[in-house]
Amino acid sequence: MQAAAQAVELLDPGRAARFRLEPTGHLGLVEDGNSPADLSWNPLRGWQGHATEPAAQALLDLYLPISSATAGRPITIAHLGQSLDGFIATPSGDSSFVTGPENILHLHRLRALCDAVVVGAGTVRADNPRLTTRLVAGRNPARIILDPTCRLSPRLSVFSDGQADTLRVCVAGKSVACGAPAVGESLLEVPAGDAGLDLAELMKALRARGYRRVLIEGGGVTVSSFLQAGLIDRLHIAVAPMLIGEGRPAVRLPPQGRLQDCLRLRHRIYQSGNDILFDCDLRSPVDTGFASSLRPGSVQRVL
Ligand SMILES: NC(=O)c1ccc[n+]([C@@H]2O[C@H](COP(=O)([O-])OP(=O)(O)OC[C@H]3O[C@@H](n4cnc5c(N)ncnc54)[C@H](OP(=O)(O)O)[C@@H]3O)[C@@H](O)[C@H]2O)c1
Known part of the structure; x- marks a missing residue:
């Protein structure tokens, strides 16, 4: 900090x-x-x-x-906690909790390090989160809520608890549907893009407000749309040793015909309680990561 x-x-x-x-x-x-x-x-x-x-x-x-x-070198980091089979919640939206308490602590540390935390309407609707840093020292980040057509209730915590500034983001022309903003809430209209909001324009607006470190906290649809727009510098994926079977997916990107066109990420691996945390750097040249230090054909027990 x-x-x-x-x-x-x-x-x-x-x-x-x-x-x-x-x-x-x-x-x-x-x-x-x-x-x-x-x-x-x-x-x-x-x-x-x-x-x-x-x-x-x-x-x-x-x-x-x-x-x-820094101002000249801002960062956008995304985080998801997923099951081994790539889900972040059950079909009904229950995600409490996929990953363990150590990963939740990690998430609160990320919030404390960041100026702003972005979540999609699906997460706010399912979890009614506060998005505060209550498990660690450090101030609460500003809360950026992607609510393109202003469908979320003003009674939800992020709009009504006064714990931090909240910016509700909607598509240009739709803010009239949001009604009067609550104390501490403001509205931002962003042009429509190919997949909803134009996220590059949103990031420009957030940087202009002085938000150098931005955390994209979920859910899967939101993180995937930032990834697809090429706006993520670092991706943290915590993988929990559980199988959900079917549910809300983690990252989903448009299909590729060839594996060589898929993203292979430079990464470090951490153990966080029972979860494995992949810290992926999307701005550095790809390498084979952890495995590159091993003799060809060998394996190494890491945990
Ligand atoms: N395990 C984890 O790490 C984690 C983290 C967060 C949430 N969750 C869980 O994940 C579930 C929610 O995730 P989700 O993937 O279903 O939904 P989500 O990403 O939270 O929200 C998706 C919604 O946000 C809006 N949105 C996101 N990106 C947009 C864009 N580029 N343009 C326009 N609108 C955009 C849209 O709202 P409209 O529908 O209004 O168009 C979209 O339907 C919940 O069950 C929650 O508990 C898990």
Whole structure:
């Protein structure tokens, strides 16, 4: 959190700098080049962690890419928690909970690191979520609700609990159907695109409001439409060891005839409780990821 704030507010964008983590949890500047540092800032690449504990380094690897966002290098990250067979909820919309408590904590950390969290109308309708950071320290992100034809009830929590700013996004010309916005709620009209809202225009509007770190939290339709529009920089998919059988799908993209035209993602793998978290970087050249360090034909037990 400190690193994220520092990247945006305190750092001279042109200068490298090194920091140690103080017992208070704050970052202290390390002026002497020979003294050890826990974190270093590179204006071109962002944050790098130098933890000696593997568990601490894993946390830095997972969260520093998000904390490295600046006005010139914003980030959009999507997260889904899915079953082994690729579903995020049952057909009736029950998704409490596909993944375990550690992944829910991870999701709250992502919210705390981000300026804004985007969810689709289906999620708001099914879950009535608050989208707050109540499990961790850090402020609540602004809530961006994709409600293209203003069908969601104003009584839902995001429009009525006053816990954070809420922006209801609808297709141009449809905001009249939303009625008067509640306190803390505002409306944004976005032009229609091929698949509903023009998401590139939406992202431009969010960046113009100063939202450098944006979390797309679901559901599957929403994450898929951002992916299809090429607007995701990082994709976190937590896979839970359960089978739902049939239900609301996770990522669904238009069919491809050839596997070589499908997205193969550069990734890191983390264990998060009983779930496996894939952290996929959609902006770096593809490699074979984790397997590339193994001898051909070998396997390695990781957990
Ligand atoms: N496991 C998880 O990680 C997770 C996370 C979030 C939600 N969930 C669960 O997933 C289910 C909901 O997911 P879902 O995939 O069915 O729905 P969703 O993505 O939450 O919402 C889809 C709706 O959002 C609007 N929308 C999204 N993208 C749009 C675009 N590009 N243009 C215009 N409108 C857009 C549309 O609203 P209209 O219908 O009004 O047109 C669309 O039908 C719920 O059961 C929820 O509990 C699970």
